[in-house]
Each structure stands twice: as C-alpha cells, then as structure tokens.
Amino acid sequence: MRGAWRVFELSLGEMLWSRRTVFLAIVVGSPVLVAAVIRIVDSMGVTPFRLNGQRLDYTAIFGVMIWLLFLRFIVPVLGVFYGTSLIADEVEDKTITYLFTRPIRRGAVLVGKYLAYLVCTTLVVLPGVMLVYFLIVPFQQIGGSFTMLLTDLGLLALGLAAYGGLFALIGAVMKRPLIVGLVFAFGWEQFALVMPGYMRRFTLMYYVQSLVPHAMPAEGVTSLLQAFFTSTPSALTCLVSLAVAIAVSLTLAGKAVERREYVLDQ
Amino acid sequence: MASLFQYRWFQILLLVSFGPFVVRAVQFYFASTNAQVAEFLAATPDTFREFLSQQGLFVFLVVIMQSGLIADDRRTNALQLYLSKPLTRVEYVLGKLVPPLAFVLGVTLVPALVLLILQIVFAGSVTFLRANLFLLPAITLYSLIQALLSACAILALSSLSKSRRFVAVMYAGIVFFTAAMYQVLRAITGSRKWAVISPGEMLDVIANGIFRSRVEPAVPVYVAIVVVLVIVGVALVILERRIRAVEVVA
C-alpha cells in the first residue's frame, strides 16, 4: 500500500495539471455557467422555468441537472476517459518504464493511479456540484435540501469510484479500451436499463441512480421506459454492490497489469 | 485507410454496422412475400430516414477510430515532412479528409442505397421508387452532410493534439456533452430551441427536412443548416491555422 501511496502522490500532480483535467474543468464548468445564468435570469424576475409544462421549483432544477448532466453524462464519461487511460497514458508517453522498474508491484502502481484519478475527479466535480447547488437553490431553501446535496455528493463520488474501477479493468485488459468503454457506458447501459428482468443489474448505473434522492425527470422515451421498469433496490444493496464492483474490478485490473507486457512504440 | 483496415476490431465494426441493414432487408423481404404483414413492414421514406439515424452509432465509432489522422503526423513530426514535399496544405487536408468521408459513407450511403435497390428487387417493381423519387437525392445529400460534418470535426480536433487518444476523448466529449446539455436545457426551460447546441440534433432536423418527415422540427431546417455550416467553417479555420510546415515556438 505504501508503494501505491507513493505512486498516488506522484500521479496526482501530473493528473491535476494535465490537458485532460483542463478539458474536464471546462465540461464541469458548463453546468456552473448554466446555473449562473439561471440565477441571473431569476433575479431579473423573468418567467420561472418549467418542467414538462409544470412550474419548477429550484430544487427540482438542481435535481434535473444532477440526473441528466452529472449522473448520466459526467460520471460515466470521466470514468471512461480517466479509467481507461490510467496505464495507457503512461504507455503512450513512454513514462511507464520508470514506474514498472521500481520495487513496487504493478498492481500497486495501478491502485495508486486509480486513487489519483478519484481525488482529481472528485476535486473538480464535487465543488462544481456545490457551486451549481448554491447558485440555483435560493438561500431560504438551502436548509431543507442540504442533506439532499450531501447525498448527491456522496453518490457522485461513489459513481466516479465505480466507473473508474470498471474502466480501469477495461483499460488494463483491452487494446482499445476507450471505444469499449463508450459502447458500455452509452450503449449497453442505456439499453440494459430499459430492459425488464435482471439485465439492468449488469450495469453500474442501476445501482448508482437508485441512490439518487431526486425524482427522475421524464424527458423522453428512455426515461419513461426506465421509470416503467424500475424496481429500486435498497440503499444497502446498492452500496454493497458498488463496493464489490470496485473491489473486484481493481483486483482483476491489478492482476491483468501484472501479467501484461507493455511494448512501447519505437 | 489501409492501416485501419488491418485492425481486426475495425473489420468487426464494419461487419456489425451492416446489422441494421440486414434487419431492414429481412423486413422488406417479408413485406413483399407476406401480404398479412406487408402493411406494417412496407418501406416508407421514414424507413430510410430511421435507418440512417440508427447508423449514427457506427458513424460515431468509425469516426472516433480515425482520431490519429493528423495527431499521429504531428507526434512523429511527419507533418513537416509531408509539407516539405510538393504537396500543398489543401492537398494534405483533402487527402486526410478522404478516409473518414469514405468510411462514413460506407456505413450510411452505401447500405442505404443497397437497401433501396433491395426493396425494388424484392418488390419486383419500381412503384415505390417512382412514388418517392426524392429518396435517392435525399439519402445521398443527408449522408454527405453527415460525413462532411463528422470528417471535418475529427480532422480539426486531430490537428489540435499530438495524442490520438486525447483527440478521441475530445470528440466523444463534445458529442455527448452537447447532447446532455441540450437535454438539461430543454428539461429546465421546456424549449426545444436549445437543440442548436447539439450537432446530433441539428443533423436530425436536417434529416427530417430532407426526408419530408412529419415530425415537428425543434428549429427550422435553415437554422440547422447554418449551424452545420458554422461547425464545418470553424473546423476549416482550425485546420488552416494548425496545418503548417513550420511550428513557431515562442
């Protein structure tokens, strides 16, 4: 673990200042911008926002952004983009040699980089969520919905951990992990979630979205189908399932990295 | 193009991209052989419009696999080598545009036209085609617009980085992010006019217009065309700035 911690310390700085994280900051900054515009428009006394023709309250707007932007897009996308490239980036940059010729197990290197990914993404995403919350939700409503914010922060962090772990495994095992990851996150998961029966249990989103305290917005056929087939597992089931998924993914990813040879481009 | 064809995964992708084609072909077969189901399975212009829409996933995957078109040249300093030959920048860019254009048309235009031919062959008459003569130019035009937009976008992004993986990340990020933002803004404001921020939605509007679909467009077709033209224009400006024989380092 000490080795993993040392790799974490080395990787965190590199990750925080990488182009990828700048791109991430722009992506997370957009909902903050939207939230700021909403606050400005609202303060100008313009017609309040509506959801499906009904007048919205601001907590619901925040819920919409959590569902549609953070949960369904930002969390899986970050998991794919960072998770699949934990080792691949080092291989592409040819710096993997320095990490793999140290007295640290390769699995520990992967764990260290995974921890750096987790800290980096939560450091960017969670403050973004908090900013959106404080911009959108009026001051007088904060007290009543603050626990909801804390739940959102927790489940987003858990979602980042789960997706990161799964895509770390895909990145360790596959040659084209980005494509596979995108197909999984935006193909398989979207499809499986609207299917009846056990299929949706083979997604991570099933467990993550079951923890969301906000109502799912009905913005299309997919959401309607998901709502129709929803049988929400208990919070404990979700937490345990996600924890097991993270542990299993990282263990298998570590084993894969230990066995794999990395031939650098000449 | 040749190097991409060597990848087994790419070959599998191209093969799988013909899956919806096979399904539609079977549909036309049963429509022409079984009178009971003909009413439900018969070809309509919307069939071809939906088919092209379904191919959107394969268009995305085929395009994203070409993220290294210019990025690889920049990483290996081959760009300077190319442009030191009797090769203009325009020729270089046009040459680089060919693979994504070809592959996108290969998964859109080609199967759609073959599907149209199959419909005629199975039906044993050209009645459907005569009644919908606009289909041929519609399929061609929409496929070309989709191919041009995707190709210009990936090429422009590829010229911004030396890492093909980062380019792929940027392309996927932009595609999914704009779609997600549109969903959010539409949910919050109730207005579909926010579709202008999503290139995917603009392509849908253009498709509905070209195929004379009765679906109410989110924005007028001319707005969608302007948005697509702006994206292509921005891509070309980026390419003009980035494709240089000499890189000035301050």
Place this chain on the structure above:
Amino acid sequence: MISTEHLSKWYGQVSGLNDVTVKVPPGITGLLGPNGAGKSTFMKLVTGQLKPSKGTIEILGEPIWGNPALYHRIGFCPEQDAFYERMTGLGWVTALVALNGLEPAEAEAAARRALEAVDLLDAAEKKIGAYSKGMRQRVKMAQALAHEPDVLILDEPLSGMDPLMRRRTIRLIREWGRSGKSVLVSSHILHEIESMTSNILLINNGRILAEGNVHQIRELIDTHPHSVFIRAEDPKALARALLVEDGVISMRFEPGAVSVETARPDAFYARLTEMAASGEAGVIDEVTSPDDNLQAVFKYLVKQ
C-alpha cells in the same frame, strides 16, 4: 550478475531474441549491435519489462519478471526520451527515488547526490521541459543511480550527447565500474563501447555472436586474416623479408609502407619485433593493426 539460459523472445511471428545463453560478469559490459539487433529487447528482458517467451533470465541470482523487490538493486536508464516534463529535475528524481521506499527527506538528499554526480545540480530546479538533450540524458541517468543500485542498466546512454558530454559520461560510467557497480551499457556505436570497456557482448539478428574480452574474441577468430600496417624506411626490403614468413597470406604496397595480411598474428608480431630490433630489413617507423579493435571484430562477425 546477469545470466540467461536459452533465452528467446518473440513478438508474434517476429523473433526479437533467439536462444541466448550468456553470463554477464560483474564490472562494465558493453552490449554492442547494429539497430534492430535485439539490444533493446535484451535490455527489456533484463529489466523485467518483457517476459521471456522461452528460457530463463536471472539478475543477481533471481528471476526478474514479476519480482519487483529486485529493483531495489537495479537502476535502469531507458533509451526513450520521456519525462514528466512539467516537473523539475530535482522533483522528478526525488519522486522516482521515493518509489524505492525512501522517506521524502532521504529521497531528496539522494536525488541531489545523484544530480551532482551527473553534474546537473545547478539546473535541478529547472523544469525538465526546458532541458537540453544532454541534460535530459543526464537526468535520466540520475534517476537510475539515485537509489545506489548494485547493477546499472544503461540503454544507449550517450544518445544525442555532444562530444564533450560524451567524454564526461564515459568517464562517469568508468568511475561507477571502478566503484564496484556492475554496469551493462548498450550501444550501436563501436568506439563508445571500446572507450568504456573491453568486455563486450556482440549481438545481431537476435543472437549473441560473441562474448568476452575484445582481444580474446579477436583471438578466437583465427580463420580471419589479421591486417598489419607497417610504415618503414624500405618497404620493399621489408616485404622481401616478410614474404618467407609462415602465415603471411598477402601484401600490398602503399606509399612508404606495406600492408600485410597474416593468419598467425602472434608469430608475425614476434618476428616483426626481431626484425625491428636487428634492423635486418631497415628501419621500421610504425606498426598498427586496423583489425585489433571492435570495428573489425564486429564487421567480421556480423558478416558471418
């Protein structure tokens, strides 16, 4: 130090290394071969980055693949020019040596010592992205020796260096050898290896052509005629005297000199010494052998 037994490595259908059995002794050993000979493959197998397809490889008596503990005793300077460009030289070396288990203060002290050893302490606080090619090579070597390993593996360490820096680095490598470290240096530049060590491994097409002292290797090549260039006052008289000697294969006259090919170099040199001492063939000004160096050995063996 390093021993391999029927070591082979294939990349799909392509053979990188083929049935290599060697024992690399302590001290400085040069791994010499042209581009594509298998040097880098051998280096990667030695440093545990690749797993042998067949055979075994042991470093300091232990297998290296999947044995990270061994890296406490190994320092590797890779060929590729790759760094965390954003970091300073000191920061980078410190971070890497900390991965060897040193505490932060210890790691920084070790990094400073290593940077001083490669003459880079002055530029330690600069970002690696601003380093020249030679400085980048040196900071790479610093990270390899910062944790004071017993074995140093250097893959093309002089690549991209100017002549002055080359000389200093060669001197450094010789110092490390004298200080008790075992060093394996790879290069395709013959005189570089020659200036560092006389103990070499010759590799080509994935096979070891020869191993040992360059002079011993030369002696083994007894079927290869040995060329000797003799500058003399009277080349013709010298040639007449040498013609009757056993083992002389051919002669060629050059202005003021004669070039002799002999199959028995030791006997030939002994006779030449006698002739020079007695003056029987006139004054002999200069005797050189273009063959008694790595270039000739290598060229000959590679052609086999």
